[in-house]
Amino acid sequence: MNNDDVLQTPALSVLIVDDEPGMRSFLKKALSKRFALVETAGSVEDAERLRSRCHFDLLVVDIRLPGRDGIEWNEALDPGSRRSDIIFMTGYADMETAIRALRAGAADFIMKPFHLEQMMQAVDRCLERRLLRRENLLLKREVKQSQVGDNTLIGISDAMTRVKEVIDRVAPTNSVVLIEGESGTGKELVARMLHKRSGRSGPFVPVNCGAIAPELLESELFGHVAGAFTGARSAREGLFSFASGGTIFLDEIGEMPLQMQTALLRVLEQRAIRPVGSEKETPVDVRVIAATNRELMDEVKEGRFRRDLYYRLNVLNVRIPPLRERQDDIVELVHHFTRQLASELGLKEVSWSHEDLELMTRHDWPGNIRELRNLVERCLLLGKPPVEYWRQQVTPEISSAEAGQPGYPDEMPLKEVERMHVMQVVDSQQGNKSAAARVLGVSRKTLDRKFKEWGLQE
Missing domain, CATH: 3.40.50.300 (P-loop containing nucleotide triphosphate hydrolases)
Structure with missing residues (x-):
């Protein structure tokens, strides 16, 4: 990671814990180039007070501190709160101390006296890992949303x-x-x-x-x-x-x-x-x-x-x-969703008839793009063109034989039936999820959770 990369991360914070005022001042000045928030403490007690009021991405801690040493302090922290990276410093290191520091979760271990460049390299390694973790969390969120x-x-x-x-x-x-x-x-x-x-x-x-x-x-x-x-x-x-x-x-x-x-x-x-x-x-x-x-x-x-x-x-x-004000785009959108959904669902791409396309351009689309996409998806899954699908939706009279038939193919998974039914109700309520939740007999929060699971957003 180069310096320019680090300077582009203004939301990061660091806490320096050292009983020497000169060392605290020296490190605060140096680390202010990397962090938006730099705090210092001269003891474990002062550090705890600061940590109770603010999250820190990095802790730079001297091992020899008044009262309780830095390693003992870190070991005493609740495991759930050890989300900060930690760099230990000491002027009295031996193998046993180094092993204790590593077991306590140290990201790095620096001997005093040290060159500033040595400290900055250790800090940059921690920042690189921190930013990578953030990116991974965001990628997971993106996949879901x-x-x-x-x-x-x-x-x-x-x-x-x-x-x-x-x-x-x-x-x-x-x-x-x-x-x-x-x-x-x-x-x-x-x-x-x-x-x-x-x-x-x-x-x-x-x-x-x-x-x-x-x-x-x-x-x-x-x-x-x-x-x-x-x-x-x-x-x-x-x-x-x-x-x-x-x-x-x-x-x-x-x-x-x-x-x-x-x-x-x-x-x-x-x-x-x-x-x-x-x-x-x-x-x-x-x-x-x-x-x-x-x-x-x-x-x-x-x-x-x-x-x-x-x-x-x-x-x-x-x-x-709204889609009703851009009817010239409907045919292009239908072709786009057909290609996209056929690929996602592993289905053969179909060509819609002129009658199907004409019917879709005349529809009012109260649910807008989402309603159009859902219709294309249903038609692909059911193997029915829009004309036939809509005809079944609006025909009030059905025979007793038809009434005994399920609304979805027998081989369709239950989760997919649930999703299609929910989307159909949402469409019938012109995209109003609160109204749809009342029709379905569930809470709005439950409906939002379902949309999140299905990767459907506004």
Whole structure:
């Protein structure tokens, strides 16, 4: 890792524990070039007080400390709280001490006196591992949350041409962006395109504000320190820290509780986060993109959304048209989803008849792109063209023989039947998941969990 790489990670923090004031001052000055937050302590007791208020990515600890030594302190920590890398320093090393340090989980072991370059190399190795762990966590999150294959904004209509032009103008800036559009129009896809074309080196981190319990949202976004609330046995980083150098996408921002809106406004104005239970703020370099399927100004008038936050989010605006306003794109979208889904499902790609395509261009598509994609998927799985599928859906009279037949092929797995039925109900409710949950007799949270399992996003 070179110095430029390290300097691009402003959300990292370090705690230096040494009883020599000169060493603390020397290391603080040197490590300030690598870390956004550098704290120092002269004893284990001071270090514990700092750790209770703030998460640290790295601990640089002298072994010989007043009272309890550094290794004993680290060994006494709860295993769940040992999430910080640790570099031990000592001027009195022997083989037994070195073995103890390694068994205590030391990332490195440095003898005093040392050259600054030796310390910085050890620090950089720790940072490289830390950033790699973050990337792995984000990759796992991306696999769960992103819709496979949906990485292209399809459409040649005038409405979509205007959207693409706005994306080209807005993407290179670091300003906050508000994406507006009905449910199922592809707001996350637009957010990903904005990030991809922004030139930012960090990750894209999507967050569905409506799918996280209000009491957990602040911790999820900003992190927390040990003991911040019941069950918080160890410190944890938030998604703003994971998104350092990149973009955080706050989907369904209209669902955010008022208390959290206040906290988000402070982050946008100060460019710093404060983990739950902490007294310290850490600078962050994160671009914020928010999205909503609500009319936020109406929410402001009703007192459900802060006016100052609305204007802070609405610096740059991208409004995505519903599918009924871009009928010229429907045939291209059908072909795109047919190729994509046939490949994903291991099915033979089909060619739709002129009647099928004509019927789809005339449909109103209340569920927008999501409804269209789901229809194509069902037709491929059932081996029925849209004309036949829709005819069965709208025909009120069926024979007793037909009534005894199952609605899905016998060989279809139960999980797939469940998914198709849920998506059909969501479509029938014009993409309104809260209404669909009531029809299905489940909670909205259960429905959101199912969508997450299936990799279906806004």
